[in-house]
Amino acid sequence: MLRFALRRIGVAVCVAFTVAVFSFFLLHLSGDLATAIAGPESSAEQIAQIRVEYGLDRPIMAQFIDWLVRALHFDFGRSFYFQDQVTTLIAGRLGVTMALGGMALGFALLVAIPLGVVAAIRRDTWIDRSALMISVFGQAMPSFWFALTLVLIFSVKLRWLPASGGATWKHMILPVVALGTYAMPAIMRLTRNGMLDVLAADYIRTARAKGLSTAVVLFKHALRNAVIPVVGLAAVQLGFMLGGSIVIETVFSLHGLGHLAWEAISRNDYPVVQAVVLLLSVVYILVTLAADLLNAALDPRMRTG
Amino acid sequence: MTAAPLLSVSDLTIDIPLGGRTLHAVRGVSFEVSRGETLCIVGESGSGKSLTSLALMNLLPGRLKRAAAAMSFDGIDLLSIPERRMSDLRGDRMAMIFQEPMTSLNPAYTIGNQLTEAFLRHRKTTRKEAFGRAVYLLEKVGITAADRRMKQYPHQLSGGLRQRVMIAMALMCEPDLLIADEPTTALDVTIQAQILLLLKDLQKELGIAIILITHDLGVVARIADRVAVMYAGELVESGPAAPLFQSPAHPYTRGLLECIPQPGKTRPGEPLGSIPGLVPSLTGRVSGCVFRNRCPRAEEACSGEVPVVAFGDARRVRCLFAEGVR
Numbered sequence: 001m002l003r004f005a006l007r008r009i010g011v012a013v014c015v016a017f018t019v020a021v022f023s024f025f026l027l028h029l030s031g032d033l034a035t036a037i038a039g040p041e042s043s044a045e046q047i048a049q050i051r052v053e054y055g056l057d058r059p060i061m062a063q064f065i066d067w068l069v070r071a072l073h074f075d076f077g078r079s080f081y082f083q084d085q086v087t088t089l090i091a092g093r094l095g096v097t098m099a100l101g102g103m104a105l106g107f108a109l110l111v112a113i114p115l116g117v118v119a120a121i122r123r124d125t126w127i128d129r130s131a132l133m134i135s136v137f138g139q140a141m142p143s144f145w146f147a148l149t150l151v152l153i154f155s156v157k158l159r160w161l162p163a164s165g166g167a168t169w170k171h172m173i174l175p176v177v178a179l180g181t182y183a184m185p186a187i188m189r190l191t192r193n194g195m196l197d198v199l200a201a202d203y204i205r206t207a208r209a210k211g212l213s214t215a216v217v218l219f220k221h222a223l224r225n226a227v228i229p230v231v232g233l234a235a236v237q238l239g240f241m242l243g244g245s246i247v248i249e250t251v252f253s254l255h256g257l258g259h260l261a262w263e264a265i266s267r268n269d270y271p272v273v274q275a276v277v278l279l280l281s282v283v284y285i286l287v288t289l290a291a292d293l294l295n296a297a298l299d300p301r302m303r304t305g
Numbered sequence: 306m307t308a309a310p311l312l313s314v315s316d317l318t319i320d321i322p323l324g325g326r327t328l329h330a331v332r333g334v335s336f337e338v339s340r341g342e343t344l345c346i347v348g349e350s351g352s353g354k355s356l357t358s359l360a361l362m363n364l365l366p367g368r369l370k371r372a373a374a375a376m377s378f379d380g381i382d383l384l385s386i387p388e389r390r391m392s393d394l395r396g397d398r399m400a401m402i403f404q405e406p407m408t409s410l411n412p413a414y415t416i417g418n419q420l421t422e423a424f425l426r427h428r429k430t431t432r433k434e435a436f437g438r439a440v441y442l443l444e445k446v447g448i449t450a451a452d453r454r455m456k457q458y459p460h461q462l463s464g465g466l467r468q469r470v471m472i473a474m475a476l477m478c479e480p481d482l483l484i485a486d487e488p489t490t491a492l493d494v495t496i497q498a499q500i501l502l503l504l505k506d507l508q509k510e511l512g513i514a515i516i517l518i519t520h521d522l523g524v525v526a527r528i529a530d531r532v533a534v535m536y537a538g539e540l541v542e543s544g545p546a547a548p549l550f551q552s553p554a555h556p557y558t559r560g561l562l563e564c565i566p567q568p569g570k571t572r573p574g575e576p577l578g579s580i581p582g583l584v585p586s587l588t589g590r591v592s593g594c595v596f597r598n599r600c601p602r603a604e605e606a607c608s609g610e611v612p613v614v615a616f617g618d619a620r621r622v623r624c625l626f627a628e629g630v631r
Contacts, residue, residue, distance in 0.1 A: 202408040206471075208364055209403075210396035210423035224413050299413055300458040 004296055004303045012289045019281040020071065023274055024064055036268050037080060067274075076275035081267045086275045089260065094279075096166055097256035100175055100248070101241040105234060107180035108187055113230070116191025117223065120199065131192070135185035147178040147251040164253040175252045179245055183237040190233055194226035201225075228299050235291030239284040309380070310337035311514050312361070312482055316374035319356050319365065319538075328588045330369075331356055334540045335613075336533050338482065343508065343515045345525040345546070347561075348535030351584065354518045355404075357535070358484045361516075362401055363391050379481065396423040400475035404487040406467035410459035416443075416470055417455030424477045435477075442473040446503060465496035472503065479511065486518045501528055522565050526550060534558050537584050537595040542627075544620030554620065554627040556600045594624065602626045 027033070034051040042050075051057045055066070070076070076086035119131035154174060155163035162171050198204065199222055207221040246258035257276060264272035296302045319331035331353040338344045348354045360371045363383070376383040378399065383391070395401075400423075403409045410419060420443070421435035428435075436455065443451035446469040459467060468488060475483055485504065489497040505528055508515055519525060525532055525546070533543040534555065542555040553559045563578030571577070582599035585591075593608035594600070600607070606625055613623045616630045 202403060202405050203411040205364060206403065206409045206474075207411070207422075208395070209362060209401040210426065210474075211392040211394065212396070212422065212426055213392065216426075221411050225411070301412055301460050 001296065001303050005293055008289055008292050012285050016282055016285050019285070020068060020278055021064075023277045023281070024067055025060075027270055027274055028060060028063075033270060037270070071275075071278065077271045079264075079269055079272050081264070081269045082272070086271050089272065090257070090275060090279060093255055093257050093260045096254050097242055097245065097249075097258060099172065100179060100245055100254065100256060101238055103172060103176040104179035104241055104245075105183060105238045107176050108183040108237070109234060111180070112184045112187035113191050113227065116188045117195055117218070117226075119188070119192045120195030120226075121218070123196065128192075131188060135188050138181050138185040141181075143178060143182045144247045144251055146181060147174070147248055150174045150178055151251070164251075166252075166254045171252075171254075175248050175254060178251075179241055179248045183234075183241060187230055187233060187237065190230050191226060194229055195222060198222045198226045224298060228295055231291050231295050231298070235287045239280075239287050242283055242287075243280045311340045312338040312378050312516075314361070314373060314376050317357065317360060317376065318372045319353065319360055320370040320372075322368060322370070323588065326588050329538060329591050330587060331360070331538045332591065334535070334538075336540065336543060338514050338516060340481065340514055341508070341512045342530040343505075343517060343528055344531045344533060345517045345519060345529035346533045346535060347519060347522065347525055349520055349584075351537075352535040353538040354520075354535050355486050358401070358486050358516060358518050361484060362395055362399060363388070364395075364401075393427070396475075396480075397427040397478040398480055399482045399484070400478070400480040401484040401486065402468070402471045402475050402488050404490050406464050406471055406491060409471055410467055412459055414458075415455065416457055416459065416462070420455070420470065420474050420477060423474065427478050438477060439473070442476055443470070445476075445507070446470075446473045447499070448473070464492055465499070468492060468496075468500055469503070472500070472507070476507065476511070476513075480513060482514045482516065484516045484518070487520070488517070489524065490519075490521070497524075504528065522561065534561070538587055538591075539595055539623060541596065541624070542620075542622045544622075545618060548618060548620065552629050554616070554622040554629050555596075555624045556602050556626075557596050559628070560599075596624075 034047050034054065034056050037054065038047045038050050055063060074087050076090075078084065079086050079089055082089055115131050115134070119128040122128055151163045151174060154161045161173055162168075163174075165171050204217060204221055207217045212221075243258065243261075245256060246262050248254070249256045249259045250262075257280065260272065261276045261280075263269070264276065292302075314337070315335045317331060317334040318329070321328040321330050334353070334357055336344065336346075346354045346357065356365065356369070359365050361376075361383070363371070365371055373384060378394065381394070410416070417436065417439060420439040421432065424430060424435040424438060425432070439455060440451045443454055448454055448466060448469055454462070454466075454470075459470075462470065468491075472488070483504075488504070489500050492500065501524060504515065504517075507513070515528075517524070517528060529546040531544065532546050532549050534541050534549075534557065536557045542549065542553070542558050544554075549558070550562070553562055557580070560578065560580040564580070566577060580599055585595055585598055592610075594603070594611045597603040597607040604626075611623055611625055613621050614627065614630055615621050616627075622630065
């Protein structure tokens, strides 16, 4: 298990490095940064001055190594637009995004796994069919529309919850539900199908032949094997929710990473874009790593492979 | 009969509903098993022998319907006891091993965990004691370095080893009855022989009754005290192994025996027997002798009622023209 973990961590570091290389060079290959920073109406002298000021006149490898070393010290330079250190800027936004993504995944898992299990056990009954309907509904609905509908019902009509902002935990409920609902259907269906496969397996018959109770058969023998694919999916979903929660963040005026990325891109704020891309990639890599390790803990066959 | 049989089944029927129609998979099967004896249930694929064994343990898939005139295990009526008491018997006094050792163990748990599970469920005991018994049984079924095996996972063991683990698992609570559903089918011939020998030895030593489900007559000849032959969901012939092999009464049993080569008797190149025709459909109403469409002796009367006739030394046959009856 330790050897497996070390190898996976090694792979993760390599992937993170590759991502860093790409995020740096893609930006520098996308055009002359000095011209972009200076703006369309600046003179040749101004551009040349900016080039020197930002160190853009140096060889690209030197720039890259310099950037990488500073990135490893969490120094991404100053934002062009916000006049603030990129690190400070991100630190302020990261918490919101992490809380939103984490809680949304938690909500999705909490609803989807029990629902999937029940749907599998009560296959082809009204419970199974309702679960399927919920999943189709969750998948088909655009998330901004669902988010606005939630606001309309719970904030405008019922006045139970605030409509926007992120001041208290009450502010988080609607965004978490909206984002979680989006992740739920896939997890639910994977759990259901996994359970159906596993329940038909020979070792479940063996477990029943031992006289074990239904609860032990379901939760010890079946569920553990059924959730193995769910772990991988949940990791992908979480990665997606961390980077892709822009729509939800916008609807609820939550200033998270997604929102920051959107602002930075629309204002050509390169240091911020670069840092956000790198950070989200690293988070994604860490989440995948955690999923791999969790899977190996659940399934001994993966520890050797 | 001196003592009451350990297990007795009378008129067991299993129906499989198929959207409006019904498949009568097992019909009117009756047999007994005494303490310490081996009953082999023989039949081809689809003859209902595995369903019969699952029905004894009440492990049939939910949509299948089990019915019987009577079914008792050591005086306990298996038809009326609640599921909770049935699960007390399962894995304790009645144990089962299955055909597929490769998939019958849970990949996520160690051998030790799965071995001790039933013991911990059925006995007031400690983990340490359960572990000790598991190691003892692993050694008994011929597994070396049992201590180390306890910590291994199923995927680290070969098929033969896994089947030995399954046998050890079934023996954990010293069952009175062991049902083995084709325990050697998935294994190669040398391992097959080892496993059969092991079952025979264990039976001699522990005095358990065994129901061995198989389609392999070679296996039957080696291990059976009594044999029950199933065809298309019916028990066509049953009786003590030696006379049944010597003078099979039912045309199907005779046909089956002609299909296997006999050392010393069958010359190389000589064609083996075969039974022409196909198994009839069992959906809808099934009446008369099920074998009549393939039987060389069939007559008009065979489509009517065919009773089970007792004859000889505790033998029974379901045929109007059975050999050696009277």
